[in-house]
Amino acid sequence: MESNRHKKVEGQFKKDLSEIFREMAQSHFQGVLLSVTRVTITTDFSLARCYVSIFPVKDKEELVVWLNEQKNVIKNNLVQKLKGSLRKMPNLTFYLDDSIDQEEEIDKILKGGGESPIK
Numbered sequence: 001m002e003s004n005r006h007k008k009v010e011g012q013f014k015k016d017l018s019e020i021f022r023e024m025a026q027s028h029f030q031g032v033l034l035s036v037t038r039v040t041i042t043t044d045f046s047l048a049r050c051y052v053s054i055f056p057v058k059d060k061e062e063l064v065v066w067l068n069e070q071k072n073v074i075k076n077n078l079v080q081k082l083k084g085s086l087r088k089m090p091n092l093t094f095y096l097d098d099s100i101d102q103e104e105e106i107d108k109i110l111k112g113g114g115e116s117p118i119k
Helices: 004-027 060-069 071-082 099-110
Strands: 033-041 047-055 091-096
Touching: 004 033, 004 047, 004 071, 047 060, 060 071, 060 091, 071 091
Parallel strands: 047 091
Antiparallel strands: 033 047
């Protein structure tokens, strides 16, 4: 069971990571929309799983790999934004949230534009 504090921390991580990515987009990947869709933090605050949605990029996995390579820089920026409100800063791991792509594929199938996987 998640506490209210835990939910607030996850929400704050999501908000602050969105700001960090907006700032990074200006210098590293212009024209790319990178949004944080969900953040889940373990109860002991040792790991934060951050799910990101990326548009319009063909090789989204490559950008997720780059984010994971840059996680120490991102973590330092996050520490500065949180201003010491946590005793222990969780390790960050980034994952691709492909739910939007799946939704588009389902829309195509329902509209008759795609091939049905069921035969």
